[in-house]
Amino acid sequence: MARAKNEDKRALILLTSKTLFAQKGFFNTSISDIVSETGLPVGSIYTYFKNKEEIVKVIVEEGWADLHARLLDHFRSTKDPLEKLQALIETFLPGLFDDLDLINILLAEALDYTRIEEKLEELTKMIFSVLRSLAKNNDIKLEYSKKEMEVALIVYFLGILHAVKLARSTDIGVSIPEIMEFVKKSIEKTMGLKV
Amino acid sequence: MARAKNEDKRALILLTSKTLFAQKGFFNTSISDIVSETGLPVGSIYTYFKNKEEIVKVIVEEGWADLHARLLDHFRSTKDPLEKLQALIETFLPGLFDDLDLINILLAEALDYTRIEEKLEELTKMIFSVLRSLAKNNDIKLEYSKKEMEVALIVYFLGILHAVKLARSTDIGVSIPEIMEFVKKSIEKTMGLKV
Amino acid sequence: MARAKNEDKRALILLTSKTLFAQKGFFNTSISDIVSETGLPVGSIYTYFKNKEEIVKVIVEEGWADLHARLLDHFRSTKDPLEKLQALIETFLPGLFDDLDLINILLAEALDYTRIEEKLEELTKMIFSVLRSLAKNNDIKLEYSKKEMEVALIVYFLGILHAVKLARSTDIGVSIPEIMEFVKKSIEKTMGLKV
Amino acid sequence: MARAKNEDKRALILLTSKTLFAQKGFFNTSISDIVSETGLPVGSIYTYFKNKEEIVKVIVEEGWADLHARLLDHFRSTKDPLEKLQALIETFLPGLFDDLDLINILLAEALDYTRIEEKLEELTKMIFSVLRSLAKNNDIKLEYSKKEMEVALIVYFLGILHAVKLARSTDIGVSIPEIMEFVKKSIEKTMGLKV
DNA sequence: AATGAATGAGTCTTCATTCAT
DNA sequence: TATGAATGAAGACTCATTCAT
Numbered sequence A, B, C, D: 001m002a003r004a005k006n007e008d009k010r011a012l013i014l015l016t017s018k019t020l021f022a023q024k025g026f027f028n029t030s031i032s033d034i035v036s037e038t039g040l041p042v043g044s045i046y047t048y049f050k051n052k053e054e055i056v057k058v059i060v061e062e063g064w065a066d067l068h069a070r071l072l073d074h075f076r077s078t079k080d081p082l083e084k085l086q087a088l089i090e091t092f093l094p095g096l097f098d099d100l101d102l103i104n105i106l107l108a109e110a111l112d113y114t115r116i117e118e119k120l121e122e123l124t125k126m127i128f129s130v131l132r133s134l135a136k137n138n139d140i141k142l143e144y145s146k147k148e149m150e151v152a153l154i155v156y157f158l159g160i161l162h163a164v165k166l167a168r169s170t171d172i173g174v175s176i177p178e179i180m181e182f183v184k185k186s187i188e189k190t191m192g193l194k195v
Numbered sequence E: 001a002a003t004g005a006a007t008g009a010g011t012c013t014t015c016a017t018t019c020a021t
Numbered sequence F: 001t002a003t004g005a006a007t008g009a010a011g012a013c014t015c016a017t018t019c020a021t
Helices: A007-024 A031-038 A042-048 A052-076 A081-098 A100-108 A116-137 A146-169 A176-191 B002-024 B031-038 B042-048 B052-076 B081-098 B100-113 B116-137 B146-169 B176-191 C002-024 C031-038 C042-048 C052-076 C081-098 C100-113 C116-137 C146-169 C176-191 D007-024 D031-038 D042-048 D052-076 D081-098 D100-108 D116-137 D146-169 D176-191
Strands: none
Touching: A007 A031, A007 A042, A007 A052, A007 A100, A031 A042, A052 A081, A052 A100, A052 A116, A081 A100, A081 A116, A081 A146, A081 A176, A100 A146, A116 A146, A116 A176, A116 B146, A146 A176, A146 B116, A146 B146, A146 B176, A176 B146, B002 B031, B002 B042, B002 B052, B002 B100, B031 B042, B052 B081, B052 B100, B052 B116, B081 B100, B081 B116, B081 B146, B081 B176, B100 B146, B116 B146, B116 B176, B146 B176, C002 C031, C002 C042, C002 C052, C002 C100, C031 C042, C052 C081, C052 C100, C052 C116, C081 C100, C081 C116, C081 C146, C081 C176, C100 C146, C116 C146, C116 C176, C116 D146, C146 C176, C146 D116, C146 D146, C146 D176, C176 D146, D007 D031, D007 D042, D007 D052, D007 D100, D031 D042, D052 D081, D052 D100, D052 D116, D081 D100, D081 D116, D081 D146, D081 D176, D100 D146, D116 D146, D116 D176, D146 D176
């Protein structure tokens, strides 16, 4: 009885807000902007979300969960660490780069709204374990300690995200394929193998 | 004298705003916060700056100019590219890392208020020319093209800044000295020499 | 059976609302508060009551009717005006004082939602007639005219209620037994007899 | 320099709000009502008061302080306790009754916004000391203990205020002069003297 | 009848900027 | 020039009530 909560509306609010937050920033996007853009009445925003802050939080949380799940899928589809690495580079990263809105939000506001450090740690661990297996399998002597790898991965990941963001929104003179190429070459150099 | 007093006020506004913007963000800092913190009357803020936006712009612009000048000073103090590189690593970077407030502002809001891409380009060019001389002087065959170096420098620079920011404000499990160490090692690996 | 269930719901709404209105006030109590506290669906509130206002009105109306009925019962149980007076003082007043929630609502909002003056008049008449019979029976010469008695009863009644309210909710330094004692002594003084 | 805060505006806001609060109640009076009625811009309300709640608090606080001061003046103007009592009855009470708006606010909302019990205690002490001197001077044996007097004064005061409120706003059948008369007679009875 | 999502007018409050003094 | 009161559009959010299911 009574109307059931409408999943489509929730999704519409999230999608619209994500675009707006990415374009204009969280603070420059008003609830009234979201209302105009979605065509929903103000009240409806609040039947689906406690407040404006919760909207960003959910965008980040669900966006990240999605990325994470996709990566896990790729990792589970093979045992070979090299294939895992390839999946990471050829499928996961481009997929992530497509979600520029999420990247924007993550880099701009996520710090205040979600534990970004936990997410980075999750990711770092997964990649580190792949690289280690890869090294083991191919008899590669890694020149970096665990801690060094950790630092490297964090710096790379944040750097790549930010570079992609700038690549799309400014005249930085660097393209996304070039960034992809850089990532690939770096890994190849570090691991001494072709991907 | 009166002039000096005015400069003091301007500087006070900039310093206070910088701290506040870095701590609470641009949008969560009100002019009235700046007024309370500086003890100046509201009107004064507007005799020194056109509006709130101009305050961030000046903070970023002057902050960057300062960094840039410091780097140039170091570069001019020697002809030896290795010494230049060392100055970069041992003086410039730590100096930059000390200005965490500026880093915070640059990464969070700068995009909207200043041409960060131009600044990155400036920096990239300087470093690139150092590395090239270094390679030439030491007969190192650089394995990266100019474009690749550009991409690499951008990714590294942004990644390092963001990592430092996170290192200070969250529990990311990575310290600034570790980040410094990573930078050094990366350069040594890439250039095949000790710094 | 189904009917009984409905009566239960209606009663639950009234009881819960009464507590909430007394605790937080009518305007600080939202329908949603009543919903949370009762566990009933919002819609149910509106199948039992036209709107929020009607809930207070019913609380006051039924609460008063109950008090009135109890008083009448006591009065009917005896012919002796002295016993009536005693019933009034020893049973009715303490009973009323126990319904602090009703007192709170009556004093705070009743004016807007119910004809409190009619209720006061009803009560005043009953008490006045008791006192008159008492005076007659005991050959007491009342020093107050009818009008004066009316004023006195109104002032006393309102003053007592408000004092009880304050006694319970603030640190007024006066207890309910002390108020009871004052009432008794006043009547004894006025009527020149022991109760 | 700059405009000085305008005492007239502050007074206008207080006066207007007092009337509105008394007429429609605190919760039924919106800031926007105050704005319409005063003709001031919204912002101005907030340059003079922190928020809506502060407006009531100030109304009550300043209103009470005024009453209190007036009473003190009367008390200081004479040493004779009988004259003090007369001042109380013939000047202070009528003055208070004229400020019906304040009475309304005091009885309706004061509990939540001001320590009404402290105010009652202040008043009670003053009156009690007058009555005691009076008793002493005239060799009257007071039949009430200090505590009893306290209770009596509280009940009387609250009862009178509430009765006056009802007398003005409803059809309670009792007039303010009649209430005044009752007060006078009660005191005369209790103290055994003419006022 | 029962339900609870839907609605949007209305709430209080903020705040960058202006301008009278 | 220095000041800080004045301004009002815009902000996020609430909530009694309705009505589709």
